[in-house]
Amino acid sequence: MLAIIICTIILILIGAAIGIALGVSLNRSTGSFRWNPTGIVENSNTQLNGPEFVYPDGNQNIYVPDYYNYRIQRFPSGSLIGTTIAGTGTPGNATNQFNGIKNIWLDSSYQYLYEVESLNNRVMRFSTNSINGTAGTVVAGGNNPGNNTDQLNNPQGIYYDTSSNSMYIANYGGHTIIKWIPGASNGSVAAGTSGESGNTSSLLNSPLDVRVDQYQNIYVADSRNFRIQRFCVKNGNQGTTIAGGNGAGNSSIHLAQPRSLHFDSQMNLYVSDTTNHRIIKFVKV
Structure with missing residues (x-):
């Protein structure tokens, strides 16, 4: 009888130890388990x-x-x-x-x-x-968010241009593309108007990404204008829509919040069309 009692106590203690180690508790009336509601993110x-x-x-x-x-x-x-x-x-x-x-x-x-x-x-x-x-x-x-020349405002995308030793930054909250030489105290607006959003050829609305070609032309994922804009050096601050720009939509001529852009060696354009859940290719002609 004493041996049975001792064995029972040992089993109970082992069961309790296992429950603690696994981080769960057993509901004796239902036989169901409970877990800590705070999850652990693996890294x-x-x-x-x-x-x-x-x-x-x-x-x-x-x-x-x-x-x-x-x-x-x-x-x-x-x-x-x-x-x-x-x-x-x-x-x-x-x-x-x-x-x-x-x-x-x-x-x-x-x-x-x-x-x-x-x-x-x-x-x-x-x-x-x-x-x-x-x-x-x-x-x-x-230097905190802002639209002064020494500040950025919720920056999102970047392109490093080796030929000019300059960074081009998609300055989402400032509605601009900023050109900045690494380590300089100030940058300069390369496209858009600082702090002003719009859908005219010279304005941007929440740009998310930027690329620069060998001729220093600037390409922008103009997310809330649903378009890709190109700013040519010779045209100053006047951009040209090369993809989208027809309002939000899911046809082949529409974009819906373009997130990023990329060119292949033939200058074909690839756009991550976020809200449409697709990658869309625009062929250079």
Whole structure:
């Protein structure tokens, strides 16, 4: 009898220990389990949380801004295991932290990485050989959101033009494209009018991405005008609609909040048409 009682006590203690280890509790009357309602977000080197962009370099390494893990990951070619080259895993505005990583770009030598932070209203530069927690350098903005020449306002997209050593920044909240030499105190408006949105040929409405061709023509994903605008050097601040611009829609001539744009070697245009859940190609003629 004593042996039976001891065995029963041991089984109860083991069961309690298992319940604690698994973080669950057993409802004795129904036999159902309950879980802690607060979930755990995984952030190991094989996982991502909210990535919004990807950049492959010439060696087929892949760089990813891992939005909700507040870091930038590099994945070697063919590997699913990433290395953190910037960020600490916690949000903040120190030079080794991120808050709102939206986009990244590498220079032509793949030596430096430029990243745009919408919530810190700045662009930071990091060496691609950096490691977790390394401090970067603020190369544009970082002076609170605003429309002055030393400020950015919810920046979203970036393009680094090697020929002019300049960054072109899609300044979403300021409705402009800003041209900024890395490290300079001020930038300059390259397209749009600072702080003014509109749908005329000279205005933008919440631009999300930007590209520049070899002739220094600027291409803009003009999201809330549902169009792609081109600003030619010879035309000054007057843009030309090269895709969309017919209001929001889902036909082949419409766009609905274009998010990003890319050109192939033949200058065919590819647009991520966000609200239409598609990638649409416009062939150069």
